[in-house]
Amino acid sequence: MLCSSERGMAAEEKPGVKSSSSIVPCFLFVELVIMAGTVLLAYYFEYTDTFPVHIQGFFCYDKTFSKPYPGPDDTSKIPPVLIYSLVTAIPTFTILVGELCAFFTKAEGTQEKTIVTADCCYFNPLLRRIIRFLGVYAFGLFTTTIFANAGQVVTGNQTPHFLSACRPNYTALGCQSTMQYITERRACTGNPLIVMSARKSFPSKDAALSVYSAVYTVMYVTLVFRTKGTRLTKPTVSLTLLCLAMLVGVVRVAEYRNHWADVLAGFFTGGAIAVFLVTCVINNFQQMQPPPPPPRPQRPESVLGMPMVTLPCVESPLEKLRGDLHSPRSHDHQPYRFPTTPDVLIPSRSISSEV
Incomplete structure (x- = not known):
């Protein structure tokens, strides 16, 4: 068994491989625990009475709640089984197809690195992205x-x-006007299970799940599929998924199973969760970008902010004079001597003024 430093050196020697010793512990002891707790909490909310429903009262002969009973949810035009199947199958199929196409069409330099955690544990980038998404x-x-x-x-x-x-039983409850409010827990004489289900309207769960699935899939299609020639394909797929999600809410309202406010609240809940997960958790499905090219060397600039090669080259008089001294122009080949300056400066006064 190699130590961590030796494993890291071995991983660095292979191109396209990097070492990580925390991915497996985090996945096993953090992410799986959170996922299991989420599933368990959802099960307790859905199939047990651990969390009792708040009992609200109602007005006598209230027309808002007097629509005919549409039957159980299984008899709906869009039953929950169909909704759950679609919200599971469509995103899974889309992500699998998208990741396979992206993996086999990407350039060599843009592919993510394989992660190695031990001598025998390698995580393929394709499998890693599919599991992540x-x-x-x-x-x-x-x-x-x-x-x-x-x-x-x-x-x-x-x-x-x-x-x-x-x-x-309005007679037993003493309802004499529509303004009378009933708060008794035993006011209902119908099937307790149906009555309990009729008290769960806000927000609409089917609308929330359908919009969550549609928004997540639409953002994946929009951000990952970048093939040329898909200018109309991506909008068509995205709008189709969104229309199917909206249709679920319309059917729920048309069959008197939810109010419009319940459906809108479900749309907002599912859409907000999808946008949050895509933007903040998985960072807009970003792929590994190729390394940027090295910066080109810039020419030195003068104080004026212009390249020095663009300024005219002006020869200094001293340099010109020095060039004349070194050139063999004189016949006696004697070096030129500058005239010596006098040691004493005589003031320029006229002699007549002193006399």
Whole structure:
């Protein structure tokens, strides 16, 4: 077994390989623990009564909650099974195709380095990116479910068909006017499971999951697919996914399963989580960029800010005189002697003035 420094030196000797001793511990003891806790919390919100739903009252004969009962969610035109299948299959297929195409079409210098953590543990950049993007997507999917379920449990807002599912006995409750507010917990005589489901309306979970999946996939397609000639392909795919997500919310409102405010809140929740994960967690699906070219040497500049080669070359008189001294022009080949200056400077006065 090599020590860490020897492993690092061995990794550096191979081109395109870098050493990292923290990727496996962080993945096993931090990221997997967080992921498991997220999945467990989503399960408790969805399938158990660990977190009781807040019981809200209602007005007698309230028309806002008097829409006909549309039946269980499985009878919807877009049932939850179809929604969950699409939000799982479409992003997974898109990311797999995108990463395979990007890996086999990238230039040699732009590919990410293989990470080595031991003598036998190598992480291929293709596998690493797929696990990263799909892992973050799965984390966001369960997080969106937790946010939606938490909002429904805390608020306890009723669906448009709440009174049809509740079936309150207005005579026993003494309802004589529409302004009378009922706060009794046992006011409903319908199926308790259906009544409890009718109290979970805000925000719409199906709308939140569909928009989260659509926004995440659209941002991946827009930021990763950079092939020339796809000027209309990417907008078509993106708008199709967004329209399908919007259609889920429209169907939920048309079937009296949610209010418009519930659907809009679900859209905002799913879209905000998707944008946050893409921009702040995985940094806009950035790939390894090629190293920038070395900077070109710049010519020295003068004080005026202009290159020195552009200024005219002016010969100094002293240099010209020095060149004449060294040139063999004189016939006696004697060096030229400068006239000596007098040691005493005689003031320029006229003799007549002194006389």
